[in-house]
Amino acid sequence: MVTDELTGKMAEQLQVVVDRAGEVFVDLLEEGARDSKISIGSISEPDKRYLERLFSQVVYGQVVAEAAAILSFLVHAELHDDRVVTWTVPTFMDRCEGRLDEVPESMPAKTGGLVELARGVLDSGVERGEVATCLLQDIAGMAPVRPMRAAFDAVVLSLLGE
Amino acid sequence: MARETRWGYEIEPRDYALHPSDAPGWWEWWYFDADLENGYTIAGTFHFGSPRPPANPDVRFIEIALYDPEDNKRMVRKRYPKEQCSASEDTCKVVIGPNVFEGEIPRFRLFFQEGEQGCDLIYESMVEGFMPRDPTSSVGSAVVGWVIPTARAKVSGTITWEGRTMEVKGDGYHDHNWSDAPMSGAGDSQDLLALMGLPIGDWTLNFSGGRSQRKQGYKPYGVMYAYKKEKVVAVSEKGGGSGSDYAENALGIKYPQAYKLWWDEPGLVEGEIRLKLKQVIDFMDLHRRFKPFQRWFAETYVGRPAYFRYRLDYDADITVLGERVTGQGQSWCEYHKFV
Numbered sequence: 001m002v003t004d005e006l007t008g009k010m011a012e013q014l015q016v017v018v019d020r021a022g023e024v025f026v027d028l029l030e031e032g033a034r035d036s037k038i039s040i041g042s043i044s045e046p047d048k049r050y051l052e053r054l055f056s057q058v059v060y061g062q063v064v065a066e067a068a069a070i071l072s073f074l075v076h077a078e079l080h081d082d083r084v085v086t087w088t089v090p091t092f093m094d095r096c097e098g099r100l101d102e103v104p105e106s107m108p109a110k111t112g113g114l115v116e117l118a119r120g121v122l123d124s125g126v127e128r129g130e131v132a133t134c135l136l137q138d139i140a141g142m143a144p145v146r147p148m149r150a151a152f153d154a155v156v157l158s159l160l161g162e
Numbered sequence: 163m164a165r166e167t168r169w170g171y172e173i174e175p176r177d178y179a180l181h182p183s184d185a186p187g188w189w190e191w192w193y194f195d196a197d198l199e200n201g202y203t204i205a206g207t208f209h210f211g212s213p214r215p216p217a218n219p220d221v222r223f224i225e226i227a228l229y230d231p232e233d234n235k236r237m238v239r240k241r242y243p244k245e246q247c248s249a250s251e252d253t254c255k256v257v258i259g260p261n262v263f264e265g266e267i268p269r270f271r272l273f274f275q276e277g278e279q280g281c282d283l284i285y286e287s288m289v290e291g292f293m294p295r296d297p298t299s300s301v302g303s304a305v306v307g308w309v310i311p312t313a314r315a316k317v318s319g320t321i322t323w324e325g326r327t328m329e330v331k332g333d334g335y336h337d338h339n340w341s342d343a344p345m346s347g348a349g350d351s352q353d354l355l356a357l358m359g360l361p362i363g364d365w366t367l368n369f370s371g372g373r374s375q376r377k378q379g380y381k382p383y384g385v386m387y388a389y390k391k392e393k394v395v396a397v398s399e400k401g402g403g404s405g406s407d408y409a410e411n412a413l414g415i416k417y418p419q420a421y422k423l424w425w426d427e428p429g430l431v432e433g434e435i436r437l438k439l440k441q442v443i444d445f446m447d448l449h450r451r452f453k454p455f456q457r458w459f460a461e462t463y464v465g466r467p468a469y470f471r472y473r474l475d476y477d478a479d480i481t482v483l484g485e486r487v488t489g490q491g492q493s494w495c496e497y498h499k500f501v
Contacts, residue, residue: 066463110462121454158459
């Protein structure tokens with residue numbers, strides 16, 4: 001049974017993984033610059049911290065919710081457990097976002113119109129499955145928008161053919 | 163079986179007949195157009211399967227646009243049940259409801275009638291049929307087959323506009339594409355401008371160009387199939403295309419108002435053709451059939467693919483096999499924006 005404590009711990013683990021990936025990426029950039037494979041000159045330690053921050057922004061802003069949605073969709077398709085996509089992973093998204101020092105800049109632009117989109121789809125009156133309805137209601141009721149969770153919901157909805 | 167030539171293949175009726183496939187993304191279309199001396203234009207396709215996402219190999223429809231001399235448009239887009247449609251695998255004979263496209267080089271007949279629009283046209287080809295050597299593989303996740311039964315034909319017959327039937331004659335073009343996956347940004351191309359069968363004196367130029375996507379470095383590409391009188395005499399794939407002077411339409415989709423295509427294969431095809439947009443006469447938002455969240459996903463992570471048809475001014479100055487080919491005039495083209 002997934003608990004709040006477990007989702008919190010997993011969000012912590014994910015941050016460890018992303019931070020380490022950022023360091024690896026920046027070290028590779030530094031090596032590339034040193035070997036003249038890329039012409040960006042030398043990279044100072046402050047540069048490296050900035051680049052690691054950018055990397056983290058991009059991963060949290062462009063990859064985490066999307067990859068989580070794709071994997072969750074697969075797991076749901078295999079196990080037919082609606083909670084995976086309607087509660088467990090969306091809650092995990094909230095925990096991940098809660099750990100961020102700043103919301104990645106790309107996220108509001110990406111998710112800003114989703115509440116209105118979800119409300120419009122719900123208002124259309126078209127019959128749909130329980131999972132889709134739950135995710136639509138999750139987005140439609142968000143105030144303020146929680147971008148990682150909204151992006152997760154939206155990607156799953158697109159995979160469900162909505 | 164198509165006979166290989168220096169430039170591609172000579173074709174037989176089976177090459178421009180149906181190419182059936184079990185692939186879930188399969189589609190096939192027979193395309194035709196004609197510019198008529200009374201100022202009318204027709205351009206359209208007979209479709210088996212959907213060439214645009216979402217894939218649907220079972221759909222059958224016609225999509226034909228008629229334009230009057232003022233570029234007012236009448237668009238016929240109609241689906242028919244599969245059981246009312248058929249296409250031969252041995253020759254060009256495509257039936258979609260009451261509408262028929264059939265024939266063998268050098269003569270084809272196009273008949274469609276829907277509501278108050280229609281046509282009954284004969285295409286008499288002035289050039290040989292031709293199939294390029296390499297299928298197009300850059301406009302979706304599967305290669306796109308292409309055969310050109312006629313790049314330049316004398317067209318005669320009737321068109322019906324708003325219930326009024328007129329005798330017409332003019333010039334036309336017909337080609338045929340098929341693939342196992344819809345055209346999309348899943349290929350390598352960012353965009354593609356195609357001008358099919360531009361007649362300049364004894365020459366017929368069939369060319370296209372564009373750029374690859376960002377992940378391929380925006381590399382330009384361009385191809386020219388040059389016919390002199392009835393024969394294909396030169397093919398060059400060492401070209402490029404680049405748009406400029408971008409405008410944005412009401413949906414926020416950007417498109418170029420000027421386009422330059424060039425070839426750089428000395429001794430074969432060299433030079434430039436410059437195009438200047440005069441008027442957009444057709445536009446299709448290729449996400450229009452997507453459901454709301456599918457559309458959000460596609461626009462957020464892929465792009466805003468669209469199809470345009472433009473009237474344009476052209477200025478051609480190229481050299482083919484050492485012979486200079488120049489011309490200025492009006493024509494029209496297709497512009498495909500894949501992302």
